[in-house]
Amino acid sequence: MRIGRNDMCWCNSGKKYKSCHMEMDERIAEYARRGAMVPSRDMIKTPEQIEGMKKAGHINSLVLDYVEPFVKAGVSTEELNRLVEEETRRLGGIPACLNYHGYPKSVCTSINEVVCHGIPDPNRILMDGDIINVDCTTIVDGFYGDASRMYCIGDVGEEKERLVKITKECLELGLSEAKPWGFLGDIGYVIHQHAKKNGYTVVRNIGGHGIGTEFHEEPWVCHIGRRNTDMLLVPGMTFTIEPMINMGKEGVTEDQFDGWTIRTEDGKPSAQWEYTILITEQGAEVLSR
Template structure:
């Protein structure tokens, strides 16, 4: 933790003296650390101004996903989804964060059926009855990031696919109940993995959630498998994604060697993912985009 004098300006940007602002808060975190908890550094805790900027980016991000809700259907291509996301993000004053990120070629990720994540939109990938698809949207607005994804069932899907999509969403909602100030990241992973495995599915281990807001990917890394009371302490001002990737078969995944991005289930089974960006507050979690 940053060491400040009692009469120094507080690190949060409030303009108040440290002793009148976050001194007691920091001491509480320090005491958890003394007791053996893994505690966040100041850079993982957003200031009020940053939270407001991230909240606005999240609002635009949610509007983009709402547009996808009304647009997606059998017969469209995943490239059509990319065009919709790109054009409307720009129209709303934002920037599609995935475009050109570390060479990624599109403005959104579209992951169909056995694709776990990072599926690249393609004019030749036409959605058909029975498909399931994850659409992952990240929006930059005034330098701040909002990040969320939703699953869609295209027409009538198999009972297994419907259950997979539903149970994955339910696991995120259960995890939200664990996203409490002064709890632990392990509480979130435990809630998700317990529910997923009880329903006969598996959780991808290699890929998790992440801090977000000032950048696309920040600390902490959020595992969706965990034990209660372990991993990093959750404190007000932390913002991160909860985004379990759930497989109908084994949890193992492979990466496409040609495009360098697309992640598939190793056994070809279906995969589903839902993603929320969450702010930890004293009153409970605030979902900033979903």
């Protein structure tokens, strides 16, 4: 249904359409006329939804802050899972991973050659030389916050330490390209170029995702791209950037027994960092890190 200039805006801001989203909608329509892929209206969050996501993202970051001192040699990944679940619930959240499509734990713990979706295990004790990704997602009042961090356990050696560092740089470069009226392809382009320049590969078939009132929403965020391609970025869009960077080849395999754990095909280490971000009028705001 067409909205009149003086009608209330579709975003429930309480403002008239002409002084709220009309100009932005017209600009999106112009990009669409030129052939660009543009977001649907349900990908653009309302002010109320953005506030809900900020709260969820903040609590998600607090959970990661809480668990950080425990990510050390001698601690089991199951213990990290217990700490994440307890702190999430103490802060008023719900662990989003728990029972998501049958996933059995409250957090993902991915070590060394495990790219993502590593399942916590009481028998997997962190050891000197491990690198681990702790991936945490929290639901608060129906909204989602999602982020992951890498940790180096003891002396991991120069090669693994460099992989973790370059992967974080890839994420920050991707964030710098998350701008209103830019394109998702710009994000993937800089991530891929930086990884390739440093001798690494980017996992191609697993990426970031829209997020809000669902764990995984549109758009899908590829970490390999070309400039000025893929979906137009507009204020109000929320999604994750979470590059998975491999020391060896880009190929990955899924564990046939647990149906979740993703590993590098060649057995070489992989690293990942993740933010949930909001596209604003000025650039991007990190909602959870």
